Amino acid sequence: MRRETQNILLVLLGGALLKISFSGLYLRYVQKGLLPLLIAAGTIMIGLALFAIIRDIRRGKAVSDDEHGHSHSSRSTWLMLLPVLAVFLISPPALGGDVVSSAADTNQTQRSRNLLGELPAGDVIPLSMTEFVTRTAWDESGTLDGRRVKLTGFLTRADGDTFVARLAISCCAADARPLKVKLAGDVPSLPNEQWVEVTGQVVPKSASEKNSWVPSFTVESSTPVQEPAEPYES
Known part of the structure; x- marks a missing residue:
């Protein structure tokens, strides 16, 4: 050349x-x-x-x-x-549901034994998917139980179940790991990959090693939203 x-x-x-x-x-x-x-x-x-x-x-x-x-x-x-x-x-486009579906369940979250901070006050608590999934896996005191939480992610489905999911990265898209929450209650009937805000409550003790630490979430309301400018969590 x-x-x-x-x-x-x-x-x-x-x-x-x-x-x-x-x-x-x-x-x-x-x-x-x-x-x-x-x-x-x-x-x-x-x-x-x-x-x-x-x-x-x-x-x-x-x-x-x-x-x-x-x-x-x-x-x-x-x-x-x-x-x-x-x-x-x-x-x-940013990585989406195909990564969540194909990733090994053992990569569901990078569970940490670091001490978790106190939850803020308020009727509805906006939480990142990372913090929500980490708390359901490691917070044995049940601080999320009975608290209304708002999560933001995209919809994905597998084996008849609907999940709200998000991808977290440490450096770049090549090391993306999936975070997902199984939806129950008023589950939105929107297409896969649609970004949503869901408000509801965690099902206590629903995340376990048996289900690869995927918590269940009872949806009270949901709203379709645009893909955020920063689609990945860190």
């Missing part, structure tokens, strides 16, 4: 990183805290390509493949174009 083509591809790849960074699309792939690294990487790629282009112009000639000892086409370099096309043409 010619030097000029390599430089152009590098500019495009760097531009793709900056595009997903400033448009917020990066949240479909990595955690929010990695934004500065993405911007830096995109800027460096564009800077290196521009430096090479300017250097070649100052030399007064384009550097040919033969001058660099490449007598054949480097097909692997064209692979740099694939992520660019994915960002500009495809823009893959």
Whole structure:
């Protein structure tokens, strides 16, 4: 592959990183805290390509493949174009129900033995799926029992049961782990992958090793919502 083509591809790849960074699309792939690294990487790629282009112009000639000892086409370099096309043409959505369905039940949650804080006061408590599932698995004092909670996630179904689910990541989408809660009561009849807010109460002692620590949740009300800007929890 010619030097000029390599430089152009590098500019495009760097531009793709900056595009997903400033448009917020990066949240479909990595955690929010990695934004500065993405911007830096995109800027460096564009800077290196521009430096090479300017250097070649100052030399007064384009550097040919033969001058660099490449007598054949480097097909692997064209692979740099694939992520660019994915960002500009495809823009893959955030991971969803297919990951929840295919993931092993043992990855249901990263249960922690850290001390859990007190629940806030109020008639309805908004909780992340991570905190809700963790509490149902480890909080033996039953602080959630009898408390009305609001959860936000997307709907998924398996074996006749309906779940509200969310994906949590430690770094990026590659390490996503599913969090899900089995719905009972006034279960919404919306399609799979629809994001919802559900309000209700946990079924006490419903999460156990036998059901892979998936708690049950009695739904009192539900509202369809748009996918949040940050679809993953951390």
